[in-house]
Amino acid sequence: MRQLSGLDATYLALDSATVATHLGCVCVIDPPAGGPALSLQKLTELVASKLPLLPPFRRRLAEVPFGLDQPYWVEDPDFDIEFHVGELTLPAPGNDRQLAAAVAGLHERPLDRTRPLWQIHLIHGFASGQQAVYMKVHHAAIDGVAGSNLLVALLDLAPQPDEAPVVDPWRPDTEPGALWLLAHSVGSAARQPRRLARLSADVLGLLPGLVGGPACRRFLAPPTPFNKMLGPRRRWAFGSVPISRVEQVKNCAGVTVNDVVLALCAGALRRWLSDHHALPAGPLLAGVPVSTRTDEHTATEGNQLSKVVAPLPTHLCTPAERLRAAHEAMGAAKEQFHAMPTDVLTDIAECTMPAVATRISRLASRVRLLERVRPLNLFVSNVPGPPVEMYIGGARLDAVYPLSTIADGQGLNITVVGSFDKLTIGILADPEQVPDVEAIIDAMVDELDLLHAAVGSRALGPADAAQAEPALAVSC
Structure with missing residues (x-):
């Protein structure tokens, strides 16, 4: 069990009937030549096998009564991966506009706070024969850099990854009671x-x-x-x-x-x-x-x-x-x-x-x-995105397209x-x-x-021609 930071919890406070503060991405993938396309079952099995590398995926919120302190992440004893992984098929003709509309519809839906705050959808129906994987995770769980690393952890460096076993020490938490949560909020107030x-x-x-x-x-x-x-x-x-x-x-x-x-x-x-x-x-x-x-x-x-x-x-x-x-x-x-x-x-x-x-x-x-x-x-x-060519379930990653969040006054x-x-x-x-x-x-x-x-072939001028300073590391 781990308590959210105040900054993490801020993104929960921003949620409303019209604001949903999750981050997302769309991975467009090329199925292997002559091989089967990625199926929902295979994607679900892949995510399940990577769960030890994806800490937020098995944690849900435990909120302190009356909002007296920051909530906690608990290892969900009722975790069910099938609730989080789904699929859909684009309407004809299956082009970029249909993909954008389908993803926008998925992204506008809030996440269920009684469960771990993430979802993945496998998207079929592309006229090109490609597929896409849409993933969203609540901003309370990740920022842009953490989200990028989470995606890389889900991907593989080769079409057929090594079958090295991943040790999974995961154990679900006992549900914290209201009195325990209130007692610990006293220490925070002090x-x-x-x-x-x-x-x-x-x-x-x-x-x-x-x-x-x-x-x-x-x-x-x-x-x-x-x-x-x-x-x-x-x-x-x-x-x-x-x-x-x-x-x-x-x-x-x-x-x-x-x-x-x-x-x-x-x-x-x-x-x-x-x-x-x-x-x-x-x-x-x-x-x-x-x-x-x-x-x-x-x-x-x-x-x-x-x-x-x-x-x-x-x-x-x-x-x-x-x-x-x-x-x-x-x-x-x-x-x-x-x-x-x-x-x-x-x-x-x-x-x-x-x-x-x-x-x-x-x-x-x-x-x-x-x-x-x-x-x-x-x-x-x-x-930052994947620095090298990567794969998911044997399919080559063609591109990663980001979705962030918007808020009142910043549409x-x-x-x-x-x-x-x-x-x-x-x-x-x-x-x-x-x-x-x-x-x-x-x-x-x-x-x-x-x-x-x-x-493209000349500098802007003497003042700007010098070597630029390193860029700030930015993130969603």
């Missing part, structure tokens, strides 16, 4: 004054740097069509660009992959906002999640995150200008991030009881607070996954706010062509 004192000192120390930072120079993000309260439905679009082309722009311009991603987003959103007669005069504000993990190569659970806020230069006219501005904005954001203790967000979350966090979230929703006060326009995340999320040959893009939106999310994907692909033509 530690609160010390946490609050440390948090106060950290925040006071940060104020001078924050006042001069970009987030405080502009307290509110400009209004856009996707900064409203959410409805219950979701729309998802996906695509990809060659990672080699992104790397060429990065190297010629002397920037980072993160800078290129932000520039692609800025150019695409500028076009979309202009087409919808909603382009603000100034830049958008993008939240960029940052991993604070030190063991990111093995972690498959929990959240270790911070974030930086960077201006997204949608107000600039040319691709080269947008790339230069994105590079400068991320440079300033890095300085601010490195000056900030990495555990401030965690401390804030630890000092808030779940009962209070849930009430604050519901009150903010009722008064439409995040529609009136906009700290951000959207999140842009860059998540659009752009996430990219970098792998050994592709930079894949997944954009999730509220269809009432962004009915044509596919247009943003198309615009990002076009923007890379424009950016490559502008800077």
Whole structure:
């Protein structure tokens, strides 16, 4: 049994009738030539065999009565894998649009909190003969880096993996009683004054740097069509660009992959906002999640995150200008991030009881607070993907497309996954706010062509031609 951190539990508090804070991905796979396609039975057996490597998959929540302390993960004594693994068939003609619609329908459904918080669906019916595996896990259990590692643990390096036995020491937990949970919440309450004192000192120390930072120079993000309260439905679009082309722009311009991603987003959103007669005069504000993990190569659970806020230069006219501005904005954001203790967000979350966090979230929703006060326009995340060719159940992994989460006041999320040959893009939106999310994907692909033509064979200028600093490790 393990207690959730305050940051983990924050994502539970954000859940509502219209917000579901789980992370997901779609693995498009090529069945082996001349061999059988992946079946539901084989996928279920595969997941079952990998359970020792997938800690969140057998844990469910045990919530403290009255929300007086953070809940616990318990090894579920009633775990039933068949509840979590299912299948569906796409309607004809079985193309990318049908896949996107089917996945959006799966992603908008909340997870059952009485069971471990994950689901996997095998998807058939592709006109191309391919298949897909859609997986979602609640954000309370994983962040983007942990989710990426969880996926890699599920995959194999060869079509026929070694049959080395995996030791499974798993034992279900005894259900903790209400009195036990309440008793342990007393100890947590006793530690609160010390946490609050440390948090106060950290925040006071940060104020001078924050006042001069970009987030405080502009307290509110400009209004856009996707900064409203959410409805219950979701729309998802996906695509990809060659990672080699992104790397060429990065190297010629002397920037980072993160800078290129932000520039692609800025150019695409500028076009979309202009087409919808909603382009603000100034830049958008993008939240960029940052991993604070030190063991990111093995972690498959929990959240270790911070974030930086960077201006997204949608107000600039040319691709080269947008790339230069994105590079400068991320440079300033890095300085601010490195000056900030990495555990401030965690401390804030630890000092808030779940009962209070849930009430604050519901009150903010009722008064439409995040529609009136906009700290951000959207999140842009860059998540590491499988670094080499991999397989699942003998089928070759063709691509991994991400799905993140959206929230009230932020009805659009752009996430990219970098792998050994592709930079894949997944954009999730509220269809009432962004009915044509596919247009943003198309615009990002076009923007890379424009950016490559502008800077693909030359640097941006003397100030930017120097070797770029290492990128921040970012995560959903």
